[in-house]
Amino acid sequence: MVNNHYKLLVVDIDGTLVGGDRSISAEDREALAKARGLGMKVSLS
Numbered sequence: 001m002v003n004n005h006y007k008l009l010v011v012d013i014d015g016t017l018v019g020g021d022r023s024i025s026a027e028d029r030e031a032l033a034k035a036r037g038l039g040m041k042v043s044l045s
Helices: 026-037
Strands: 008-011 041-044
Touching: 008 026, 026 041
Parallel strands: 008 041
Antiparallel strands: none
16 A cells, blocks of 8 residues: 555445444454554544
8 A cells, every 4th residue: 555645544434444243344454554554644434
């Protein structure tokens, strides 16, 4: 993942990030961590 332009990532929670079991998958947590590691701010909506 290369971040050349984006500074903010906004992610929908209901039914997108958080599934029916009310958890966030390991894959999604890893992607969010990578975005933060690239200096992006992450906002949940």
